[in-house]
Amino acid sequence: MDKDARDFINEYIASLPWLTIIESVNDTLVEDNYVGKIVIQSFKGDVEIMITIPQDFPLKGIQFMCIGITGYPHLMPNGLLCLNVAPAGNLAGELQEHFSKLRTWMMDYYESGKQDAHFEYYIFDADPKITFVFEEDGQKTRPAHCCGRFSYTSLRQQEISDERVWLVTGIGDTPSRFSATFMSFHQPTYEGLYFLLSRPPMINVNQGLTEYEDLLLLLTEEQKGYFFSTAASISIRSGYQTGCIVIVGYEIPSLQSGLQELRWEPFFISLQEYPLKRDPITDEIIVRPSSVSRIHWCKGINASYERMFGRGRLCSELTSSKILVMGVGAVGSQLAHSLVRGGCRYIDISDSDKIEPGNICRSAYTFVKTDIPKVQELFNQLVGISPHLEMQFNIAIEPILDSNKGYEKLKMYFSKYDFIFDCTTNKHLSIMLDGMQLPGRIINLSISNMARHMVVITGVSQIHVLKNRIYNKISPDKREPFYPETGCWSPTFEASNSDIAAPLHYVINELNYRLEKQLIIASFMIVREEMNHSLAYELTYDL
Structure with missing residues (x-):
């Protein structure tokens, strides 16, 4: 702040009829601030106020320190006023905003004894x-x-x-x-x-x-x-x-x-x-x-x-429900994070994979956790996010025939969930879930190569049939599949973290909206398109 700016500030303060200058804002910096003092006359008793103006004003705000008074709203124990001045963008505008707020505080809180309707925590010298x-x-x-x-x-x-x-x-x-x-x-x-x-x-x-x-x-x-x-x-x-x-x-x-x-x-x-x-x-x-x-x-x-x-949770139909997320790779790990940060309180996770360096670019894991089971690391992350989360994890849930002696036990396990988010690529697991006719809602989430489509399939049966039909339609992709390394290994899709996060959050918001409004949950798809040299995401139920 140069001398012209300081002169302008002193002239402005001197022009205000409701205060008197005791000490003009000086030309000497005191701990990167310029300091002055004013007094405001009032029938309740005059109030002396120290003015501290940072050298970077108006990019930083003015501080008003009341001398000799305590016990008023927005007045800190040390005398500092908390006025929450909105930025004006220029010197004159900032001065007007700050001193207007000061005048309003004097009239409303100091002279009229106004009390805010909302509660504010008491202040302790902690x-x-x-x-x-x-x-x-x-x-x-x-x-x-x-x-x-x-x-x-x-x-x-x-x-x-x-x-x-x-x-x-x-x-x-x-x-x-x-x-x-x-x-x-x-x-x-x-x-x-x-x-x-x-x-x-x-x-x-x-x-x-x-x-x-x-x-x-x-x-x-x-x-x-x-x-x-x-x-x-x-x-x-x-x-x-x-x-x-x-x-x-x-x-x-x-x-x-x-x-x-x-x-x-x-x-x-x-x-x-x-x-x-x-x-x-x-x-x-x-x-x-x-x-x-x-x-x-x-x-x-x-x-x-x-x-x-309280300031940002999902609807109670999700937060109070028992949820299972199967497959916690690129889609499932981000889904689980969003559900927990949305206030969901009962989530279990399942996956058999360990963390690979190639997972880091698009999932919730870190390199230092390489070769640790995904469910173990995700469990630690999610419990660290919310102390109100009840969670268990399973290393793997493998599909079995209904003739297998463990079928009924597995069906009973699935039956305790209100929502099962299947984020795996295991078609046989999807077929088994279809056949179980479970009381909860199954929601199959998948993403196409390059994240052009995020497909959400739900229903009481034939999920795998509808999913196959959709992918035969949307992915006649002639791109060479991406192989994460040489050797005999399965190909995977290509997509960045943000590629996956954008449609996934769209999906979560759509499901949350429909549950909150008690609308029917049907299968739908998020499609990414290029329009007028920019990206756009379209939601369609026309599958």
Whole structure:
């Protein structure tokens, strides 16, 4: 930012009749910023505001720091205003947007006492190096008692820095509702203390308590006694050698309309500077004068199903159904990823292949996992994506005749699924599934060479017949088949990751739409065409 721009900024600020300049924006950079100060007159009391303008303004925004006031919406504990200014694209426009937002905040929130209809999390001065992940919503059962122990374990097997992220596995008599599959890798390891509060631990409308004395005012006599007598012993089971973790819970509005959920705030207590003692005269629990008086808050994150998938999940007909994906190569692995990220909670996978270097260009696998069974690696990936996913995998499901003694057992296995996505190229497996007359819906997904067509076949029988007929029509391809290596090996199709992903996501969206609208699910096809020097995808049910 040059001097002309700074002069223009000072002239603009001076032209605003509702504020007075105390210090003009100076010409000296302070940590890559230019700084000034203004005061805004108000019947409620004048407000001094420090203005910080980055040298890259208007590409970076102005910061307004209020001096001497707290407790208003959009005002951080350090005085910084959070105004969410939309970009204007030029210097004059950006100035107008920023100061217009500032004026609106002063009139609406400072002077008129406006409160937003939506709930915003309270602000705590939290240590970013200690994080606890909970799962809470309006339907979860509350702990039966007002105080007790909670269990937790490390979220990751190996931390990449000195920051620790912990997973809460249970609070009192209430276990976390993460899936049994996910929890099999996260057994409870450590313990801390929990306390249920009757109101939020707040100084004002948005700022959390900072002192132990204020926190003690929110605890019942029973809770104080438990806090004082138990913290030292619980440190033996703590994830920290020098202290223990305490969490306090209070009600906030839930994403589910009309319900309340618990919000948990964790903090760390050092045993060397234990903050509590019993008064020898009154026998009350008080703050130890020589201890650290400020609360060492940590970070809390809610990872409930609603929080993770509420903003972008598939319809309930998919998310609550039991799904089997057979064949987790180029199509099946991407399908499974999309279903899990769409909030599906019950998915099993099956495939007999191991990961090959040639798979990497168009599937969900990585080179370092070469020669590992695909289902094993995909299982690890998907459980790592969603802690709410129940999943099992099978190395292989081979087709057998109905006269085989294992036929009925296999049929019973398939019958438990609401959807079976057959992404294999095994025609005999498709024939067997046709003949079983299963109660769930079978959806056969396949792709033609160069990803010109993605074919979706469904129905109660003759899927393989219709599929053969379609491919005889669309793929009289004279291209030489692609062989992944020399020797006796099966040819495969050519297509990149994006070639497959584009029609596959179209397919998922179409199926999701029809299920959500309770429309008939019929066979269809996605066709890629070149039109006016660009690619287009057409969906057709005319097969």
